[in-house]
Amino acid sequence: MSSPQVLHIPPVKRSMLAQLWNDRMGRVGLLLTTFTLIAAVIGPIIFVFDSGAVGADATTLLMPPTRTHILGTDELGRDVFSQFLSGSRVSLLVGLMATVISTIIGAGVGIAAGFFTGKLDTVLMAVTDFFLVVPAMPLMIAMGAIFGQNLTIIIVIIGLLSWPRTARIVRSQTLSLRERKFVPRARSLGSTNWRIIKVHMIPHVLPLLIANTILVVAGAILSEATLAFIGLGDPNRISWGSMLHFAFASGAVGRGAWWYFMPPGLGILLIVLAFTLVGHAFDKINNPHLGGSS
Amino acid sequence: MVSMTTSGSSINRRSFLRGAAILGVASGVPGLLSACAPPTTNGNGTTPSTLFKVGWKSDIDTLNPFTTVTTEAIEVQSLIYDNLMHYGLDLKAEPGLATQAVASGNTITYTLRDGVTWHDGTPFSADDVVYTIDLIAKNQLGINAQYLVDLTSVEAPDAKTVVATFSRPQAFDPALVIPIVPKHIWSTKTPDDISTFDNAAPVGTGPFTFGSWTKGQNAVVNRNDKWWGTKPAASSVSWTLYTNDDLQAQALKSGEIDIIPQVPPTIFTGLVGTDGIATANLDSFSFHHIGINVSNDGKSKGNPLLLDKSIRQALSCALDRNQVVQIAYAGLAVPAAGLLPPSFGDYYYTPANADVLDNNPDKANALLDSAGYTAKDGDGIRQSKDGKPLSFRILAISTTTVDVRTAQLFVESAAKVGIKLELSTVDSDTMGSTVYNTDGPDWDLFVWGWDSGVNDPDYLLGVPLSSQIGGNNDVFYADKEYDAMYDAQAGELDHAKRVAIVQEMQAKFYSDCAYIIPVYLKKLQAYRTASWSNLQETPGGIIFNFTRDNYLKATPGK
């Protein structure tokens, strides 16, 4: 009998965060995300956006950047910079909350379908495929028009319509996990389904789920912006999308008021890019084939 | 032709109820597959210089003059059809199909023009006039029926004369607004048919014949070389639809269009001083107002506190009309008080200093304090004696940005005097059905506006009549004294006396504060100076006005 010398021990798996940090894209994404989160949390406290703090007269409308208004004013003479900061909150809030809804549904449906298979799988996947195929944006627009323009409703609509991809991904991962021999082993020990899901499925699905979730956040932020741009945003909350809606409607583009339509667009671009980069970095960690760009 | 106005486009009130025209229409040119057959194949891809090109933001609803509701449709029809009388550039009556109109007591006698033919070649006759007026009056058809409520008969004693008899003298001649339609085409239809007829190829006697109307894209009329009047220089007129104000302004700059009849304030500021573009900032016959639910009806679900005039007056005092003008309208409007804009001349009302309810928070606070509304529990919102907070709902149409902004400013102003307003923005249909819900209006305040389509105070003054509840009266204002004064001015033929009554009516309505009127609109138009000259800047607008004369008198080039 050999004395088991433990051979070739790879370095203890570093935390996800550390792995992300090691990836160039992941690092940029992490930095951007952190920066935006801090800006969204602290920014509006320092630079309070007062929707009533309109300009004094017509000359203060759509004013280019000055020392007091570092990003100029909007068509009501309100400060674009503070509006931009407070808009970040709504965009992030919708992105994150909608993702929570989407992830819970997606992961639940995916695991249930993949683990139990059979009829349940058939039914769940039929529903999933239905929502996967149905064009989401028209449906979001229709639902937004029907159920009204309220932040909670917008969150729910986006959440309810962005889970199918997650469900698909989780299901296929669950299906392949099911084929891994440690599942029949656990079953042969007498583990209950719930225990197998809890102990053997969820921890394995998690990394992929996190990567996907991060990408869903990006998608949800874009969806909110689009809905707001279409004119279905919450009228009582300023988001980057609704800023662009008003900029577009008030003719800021034609008047060359770049300080009005550039910041919210760039804001969306950066935060979506940040989440996308982190998501892709996660993907790369999960699937090393794709690496190489860093 | 009495219309509601919103910032970007003007719409008739009923159109508004039917939800037609706020929209640009999205439907397009004939389908993709037929796209290879161009509409016209002469010329070389450029536009002829004698084409008068107008841009607009709403499509025509229908070309049937008896069912039409949009300003855009009326504009097109005004070039295809003639009236018996027309407004000239000075907004005074001029001969049309009638060479003269003589009012005498309860009758108006029209002498018809000789040698007029319909676009299809059929001769025009008195029968056509009698048919048209009779049809409207008998069936209460369309927006002009309101001017014929007093009509008792219309007859043609001979081929060149038409006599209209009313139950009482008419201060306003309805012939100024009624387009005359050909009997030989319309008489084959029953009134029911007429209400659904789309009149896709209208035949009139007017200076232009119908060319084409492509839904969602454009409408074109072509010069009628056989017209009885001085032939216009424009060989055709086209109206092109733009769904976005900004894109429309760009189209003006690039020469795609020659004139924009309705420019929103923010865009207007951007156009001022642009090379080759003239901007016209003209008086209008429109105002926007904040309506307050003053319905006494038990079914009303409005906040009963608003029935207290002191609260309404306090709200009026709280609002800074100049700020609304400056901010919501970018300075391109006039601070308002009474129902009639300055364009109505001597009828225009200015409150005496003591009566002014504007930008005076102190007065607002004093009014509320003395009425016993105080802020008790530290949230800064005043309460009535029995503890009801002064908290009201306010509605605005989401797409009418000036109203939304006005409402936002109003919310801020009211808060400063301890009144809480909660703003909801809704689409125009919801707004209409909510405000006009006679079953029990469930709203407190709203913002929208009125546009007078005639150069006479009668219409705007008539809006808050108790008899108009269920009609135009959008705030359910019912005041016997006001109603009586209205009747008096309508029968008053002496101008000075009529002015006095009208002033008094406005003063009363101003102080009753069922309407808080922040602004009289300005008609903001812009046109290319190189394309057309001889355009006269008239109160109410170069075009999209009571008068069509600018279309007829414009000459190409500088």
Place this chain on the structure above:
Amino acid sequence: MNSSEALVVKDLTVEYALKSRTGRIQSRARAVDNVSFSIATGETLALVGESGSGKSSIANAIMRLVEPSVGSITVAGREVTSLSGRDLRESRRDYQMIFQDPFESIDPRRTVLDTVMESLIVSGIGETDAHRRERALAALESVGLTPAPKVGERFAHQLSGGQRQRVAIAAAMVLQPKLLVADEPVSMLDVSLRAGILRLMQKLGSDLDVACLFITHDLSLAWMYADRIAVLYLGRIVEEGAPADIIGNPKHPYTQALVSVIPIPERVNKTERTILTGEIPDSSHIPQGCRFHTRCPLYRALGEPASCRDSDPSLSGRAIHRVACHHSTEE
């Protein structure tokens, strides 16, 4: 029923429904066809066969990972086919399985100790975690993974294949089962490590008097390790007997062919190799009559007798060496 039998399998049939994408059953594959055998306490039976012979299906049926269509399975005197729910779970500690691929059968996100302790937790053994931990460490110790506390903290990817298989053995043996089902336990391991694992299994098995169903495709390994060998072909046992008999005196033409192609680590210049042509048929299309006749050299040598096509031979002969062939004695 003999109480010394750790496992009795009777008339076991396992069928799989082959479904179309719409879920309708298109055909049935009979992976195990009316198989009966038993293993005495402490005995090791090797099931030998190529892939598709049904050997894994038998293991899965015993472990109740698939439901048998017909037949009964009795482990340590308890009929388990009819059990369900809590009874089934409770019975499971009596029969444990070691899977082929140690890279797959151990959850890579759990520590070695977790994996061994999971057996105890699921079976409800041990009052406290500390108690269970102690037993798990002892089990690791017993499979040679020392120092157990240190190895216990590791994850599967930090272990070699041989070590993982030891973890799997520890996780199975910690429950002190009556029957161990070992499905190709060493086929994924390097040749040099096989002996260690097999010795460990043998030692633990004899220490605890565990019966073992040893599943392998390697006839020589079965010969070396098992007390008895059953050769499977297309879901049916075609020959069963003592290792020496099976290798030294194979009676079924299929066994004969298998024996003839066993690689031998010695240069002998064998000439008498019988290489069967074609491949094992699909279990949804089992040939009529003797299921082996389509590839049978004897059938051809005998001039294709009708009996082979017409009737399915049953396992017969002396209890100690039985064969399912109409003509094996005529050889």
Place this chain on the structure above:
Amino acid sequence: MNLLDVRNLCVRYGSEQTGVLAVDTVDLRIGQGEFVGLAGESGCGKTTLAMAIPNLLPEGATVVSGSVTFDGQDITHASEETLNSIRWKEISVIFQGALNALNPVKSVGWQIAEPMLAHDSGLSDKDALARARELLDAVGISKSRSSAYPHEFSGGMRQRVMIAMALACKPKLVIADEPITALDVMTQAQILDLLRSLSSSFDLSLLLISHDLSVLADTCDRVQVMYAGKAVESGSAETIFASADSSESAAHPYTNRLLKSYPNILHERVFIDGIPGYPPDLSLPQTGCRFAARCDQVQSVCRTQEPALIELHTNHFVACHFAEQVSR
């Protein structure tokens, strides 16, 4: 002259600092028509050595030193063009796992014909396909199936297709990398049989790589055993697989222990011997004999000094300090 002469080859995975020498100063010679077996446990570097010959190493693997001479031509650092003209035309490969080594969306006939067309511009598509069909026939697959796709074949049949493909350009050397792994016993025997018969009819040299030493015994002329990146022993199959009573036999303790890891049905039924311990971690620096930690005849010199590959007998090379004393 040998057809293939690999000398002192070193192949490294990864960078100079952190990389692993998967093949460490290894020689390999294959004579014309010779059938050479390359054996060793997983991770010993046998596949890397074989793939270094036509330079089909994966990204990140580099030939650090040594030379590959094929048919008298040094191709160690040959250009991609030169290599492309040699690949398949002169040296073809039967890859491990034919399921994945065949393109799933091309017919097998096309895939067999493809290298012929690539290496012979004068050949017409039709002729190439006809020859592909002949080759299929030669490996025991009906000609009519040339238009079928890989997924329509069983594992053994795919391996036959792979063999047919390897023979397409009539190469001088065929490298068969674990051609029978994952196949059933009977199919293994069929494939080995096929390789044996084809190598004589096509006049090939064959390098047969297997982790299973026992399958090489009857198949190869010569066998080379690798351990942890080094060649530890090479000699004729007769020598390596000699029975216990032979005068000359395997001399390296590793080879001997490995041979005892297989049950031998010709002998008494005894429990097999394994080799205790595990192969060394090549990412760590190696001193002495790499097998020392697992060797039951280890001496102190083994731990400090690396044994050289010495020619124990003619064409029998062993890398062990005590090769001559090793008893079986």
Place this chain on the structure above:
Amino acid sequence: MSYLPRKLLQVLGSIFAVATFNFFLFHIIPGDPIRLIARTQKLDPEAVAELRKKFGLDGSIIHQYLVYLKNLAHADLGYSFSLHEGVGSVLLRALGHTALLLTVSTLIVVIIGIAIGVYAGSRQGKKSDSWIVISSLVFWSMPTFWVGMLLVFVFGVWWGGLPISGITTPNAVYSGSLSYMMDIARHLILPTLTLALVDIAFFIMITRTSLIEVMHEDYMLTARGKGLSRKTVVWKHGVRNALLPVMTASALYISALVGGAIQVEVVYSWPGMGLLMYNSVLARDYPVLEACFLVSSIVVLLANFASDVLYRVLDPRVSVAR
């Protein structure tokens, strides 16, 4: 059942499901639908009853549903009160314009996207690959409508060389079909560019990922071993296989594309379905909205069906016959 009829049946089933979903979605609108339909306040009970009957709202919800299905079967999609026209004819006009926009931009996106994706994927890890990946992600992160606004700003306001609204130049007189088509082509440039800039990333990334996966497949080593040139290896063996997952993914893209088209049409006043939806939202013209959603779903379903069939044609592992 063989593949095609079964799949077709499945598509029909999905369309039926969409229609049903659509019906119930639009029938939970708060308030009396008659109010929404009639758009007028003073309705006498008779008129209400008449309207109810006309729009099939006079029975139970099931009855209404059946009427709805019957109308659908007759291609009767209801009446638009904001446009004073049957929804069917409104939609038909818009659909053509959207189809033109989507066809052109999809072709560009797919062809260029795949080409760039192959370029990047075959140079995995090189500098050019990194740049392509990063810029793809950047463009992919931009809201489509914002890209549109930027392009309007640059090409409409700054430079002013390209048309920024509509499908043709208003009031233009054409010398012939060619000049007419050229005019449409000029109007297509910016909308297409906008969609392409954002969406190309999708195909670049999918193709790249797919190709990288394929490059690690054993048969790629076989291809290299055969002595084929790098180009042959990448294109004949790599791309051919890599395109299969791209095909599957592009089915999902179709549904995303519809969302992009709405934004582009709004920004550029392109008179298609997207602009129609936008205007219907503003006017709360539910019949139009309902029909737009239904039609876009059906279009996407059919496109999915087409891509599925194409996949089966291209991948011998699955057969069209089965």
